[in-house]
Amino acid sequence: xxxxxxxxxxxxxxxxxxxxxxxxxxxxxxxxxxxxxxxxxxxxxxxxxxxxxxxxxxxxxxxxxxxxxxxxxxxxxxxxxxxxxxxxxxxxxxxxxxxxxxxxxx
Amino acid sequence: xxxxxxxxxxxxxxxxxxxxxxxxxxxxxxxxxxxxxxxxxxxxxxxxxxxxxxxxxxxxxxxxxxxxxxxxxxxxxxxxxxxxxxxxxxxxxxxxxxxxxxxxxxxxxxxxxxxxxx
Numbered sequence: 136x137x138x139x140x141x142x143x144x145x146x147x148x149x150x151x152x153x154x155x156x157x158x159x160x161x162x163x164x165x166x167x168x169x170x171x172x173x174x175x176x177x178x179x180x181x182x183x184x185x186x187x188x189x190x191x192x193x194x195x196x197x198x199x200x201x202x203x204x205x206x207x208x209x210x211x212x213x214x215x216x217x218x219x220x221x222x223x224x225x226x227x228x229x230x231x232x233x234x235x236x237x238x239x240x241x
Numbered sequence: 242x243x244x245x246x247x248x249x250x251x252x253x254x255x256x257x258x259x260x261x262x263x264x265x266x267x268x269x270x271x272x273x274x275x276x277x278x279x280x281x282x283x284x285x286x287x288x289x290x291x292x293x294x295x296x297x298x299x300x301x302x303x304x305x306x307x308x309x310x311x312x313x314x315x316x317x318x319x320x321x322x323x324x325x326x327x328x329x330x331x332x333x334x335x336x337x338x339x340x341x342x343x344x345x346x347x348x349x350x351x352x353x354x355x356x357x358x359x
Binding site for chain 1: 276278285286287288291299301302335337339343344345346347349350351352
């Protein structure tokens, strides 16, 4: 099974800062990584597909990069609505999710 | 528009069987795959299994012995059955979809909270 390790577990920031969230795979998965945002008591929302491909309707401040085993979700100038939990998910071999990174207000 | 909606009992007794239904609209079960994902309270997401567009199924190896996914295409419904429930099966259960052209989950149901308790 492919394990995804997200870091940090929690990231405390102030609005306007730019941040990078990491997702590391236990083996190479090409670019088969997808990112989701989950706000409290809501269903997950797809942000980025296949490591760096944008999704219609998602603000342009969200971007993704990486390939192989190391992936990054970047948020350029965090806004108040961005404070939530972010998950990565791989589809290279079956499906697994990372444990999530909580983005919180500093 | 695309919609998925989970339904089922909110409370299940330990050792009993959980039965959930995912009713979809706005797309065809013969074109898209439907998955079940669960989330214990305050914890992360766990992929449970998949009903493929062609009727094939696949399961998380950790749940495979207890889990069954089926469908009724005429009713646009996908079903989950999981037996021998324990308290750590408590959580929110989601159905979601992907397509063989891209294995990411683009639409999700609202989720249904299931509590395992006597």
